[in-house]
Amino acid sequence: MSAKKLGVAILGTGNIGTDLLVKVRRSPVLECRLFAGRNLSSPGMTKASLLGVPVSAKGFQSIVDRKDELVLVFDATSALDHVKHAPWLAEMGLVAVDLTPAKVGRMCVPAVNLTECLREPNINMITCGGQAAIPLAHAIKSANPSVKYLEAVSSIASRSAGPATRINLDEYLQTTEQGLQLFGGCERTKAILNLNPAQPCVHMQTTVMAKIAQPDLARTRAAVAEMVARIKTYIPGYQLILEPMVEGGRLVAMVRVDGLGDYLPRYAGNLDIINCAAIAFAEAYARQRTAPS
Amino acid sequence: MSDGKPTITVCDATLRDGSHACSHQITVEQVRAYATAAEAAGFSFLEVGHGNGLGASSLQVGESLVPEGEMLRAAKACLQHTKLSVHVIPGFATINREIAQAMEVGVELFRVGCHCTEADITQRHIGHVRSTGREAWGVLMMSHMVSAEVLLEETKKMQSYGAQGIVLMDSAGAYFPADVTAKVGLLAAKLEVPVGFHAHNNLGLAVANSIAALEAGARMIDGTGRGFGAGAGNAPIELIAAVLIKQGYTTSLDLYKALDAGDLAAKLFAGSLPESNGVTIVSGITGVFSGFAKPVQRVAKQLGVDGRDIFFELGRRKVVGGQEDLILEVADTLARRNKEAGKSPPAS
Secondary structure, three states, X not given: OHHHOEEEEEEOOOHHHHHHHHHHHHOXXXXXXXXXXXXXXXXXXXXXXXXXXXXXXXXXXXXHHOHHHOOEEEEOOOHHHHHHHHHHHHXXXXXXXXXXXXXXXXXXXXXXXXXXXXXXXXXXXXXXXHHHHHHHHHHHHHHOOOXXXXXXXXXXXXXXXXXXXXHOHHHHHHHHHHHHHHHHOOOOEEEEEEEEOOOOXXXXXXXXXXXXXXXXXXXXXXXXXXXXXXXXXXXXXXXXXXXXXXXXXXXXXXXXXXXXXXXXXXXXXXHHXXXXXXXXXXXXHHHHHHOOO | OOOOOOEOEEEEXXXXXXXXHOOOOOOHHHHHHHHHHHHHHOOOEEEEOOOOOOOOOEOOOEOOOOOHHHHHHHHHOOOOOOXXXXXXXXXXXXXXXXXXXXXXXXXXXXXXXXXXXXXXXXXXXXXXXXHOOOEEEEEEEOHHHOOHHHHHHHHHHHHHHOOOOEEEEOOOOOOOHHHHHHHHHHHHHHOOOOEEEEOEOOOOOHHHHHHHHHHOOOOEEEEEHHHOOOOOOEOEHHHHHHHHHHOXXXXXXXXXXXXXXXXXXXXXXXXXXXXXXXHHHHHHHHOOOHHHHHHHHHHHHHHOOOHHHHHHHHHHOOOOOOOOHHHHHHHHHHHHHHHHOOOOOOOO
């Protein structure tokens, strides 16, 4: 049976990579043929070995060595590394799903532009806050043609923010803002990220705020409800906790994201959401590839 | 240092913390007038900008009336001996955008802050400021929320990133003097760099806590003209000046000019001077960021709920500064709950 599944590799064995592994193994159309990093004794690597997944500590070289078994590579390393990996993956004809904020390839939010992304050689998953906020921004825009300004604020549990997130806050903000511009059709955007250390850990929450001359609240609510339903098909823990409302001259809507609790705790909805989005893309890619034409 | 009392650096945060008190509506004229008074008073630093620092003007925490570049330029033009400083919170402010602009305007001190447990997010920003030759301090906000030992661990990180001073902020006005003594005392004893304290007056203890900080070894102290700041305001800088002089600390202050700065603040910011009220007191006892007071009052009114209930719930959730969006969610939940219970909205 496994011959029919799409052969994928996961590069990077940290939290994101390991959580992706669990999700790939559950997928009916994806098969992890390589889990590659630098350290065979990392927790992620240990887990992969125990699961019987082929592992390698040779990093990118192991992808080159096994390229014939692979179609798609999830890159969960770092933005700096992905910039190097991208041309090599392209040369080998492997589809790159980039989970770093490197922004080499096309920005993908499955609920908004999945189909258009299926022919791209390199897909960028933007940021966790971007995956939560951008679909809302897109829905708000669709109901209100004259959005003058868009803002996305995410709060995440401190424990869910690893060293890479912490050192790259500026890149996170910039990439999220670019995503909002692109999908929200709005020149002026702003992203804000808060880390909250409360115990028990807080679940990820994202608020989208917009400045609109004459907001159409009824249409906005309908558009947001439809968008949330669409997102729930690939991110089950995505919930609208504040229906669009107008307060203090701003339109506001808020979501909470409960993670699936695969490799990471359920509060880490921020890590879950970007992985769910990456899997949604990869599965759609696998299905269209095998679909009779 | 005649009788062994140390030199104290006084930091004037009026044109930054005061931003919260007037919903970020500080004008260029106010900046010019107050900056001139701060210079005359001999304060070492004047902090200017949005209440949440560089890049924080937003729908989330409130939009500034005047763009920060303009505010900073206006202040800079009035200062000679008093150095211009800014508050920087990674997650709001970025190096390439806001810090770069502030450098261009000539900001001399960058006080890089974060929630009290998250020091590692300041590493790049502090490192960047130091690499350009400017001065950088580390600031821990909401420092009432964790123990002295945790604060020491976090501030040691900031020191290792290059911070040349450390400031503990009592952002919720929740400290008692004994907390100040323990926390500032430990840091002053264990860190290589000088330690400062930034008080809020939600429990009426801003001046007392500032004195406790000085006695515990703080070498920098924050204040604002007439306490113009978030929640029930800060330690009034004219009172801080009077206390320092009376107690014989060495400072660069001119007493009368410092008193004048306080009087000027009263005149300039009349109508939005902070006051102690039920909401700011509850902000203090629940340990919720003082800057929430204005938006809580606004949202409470619109949704017909009690602002004090909002603060208690926010306190239960242990929200941090910057999470102002939760005010709306909490108020919305309370409004629904009240409706289901058949409760009528509060009379005011």
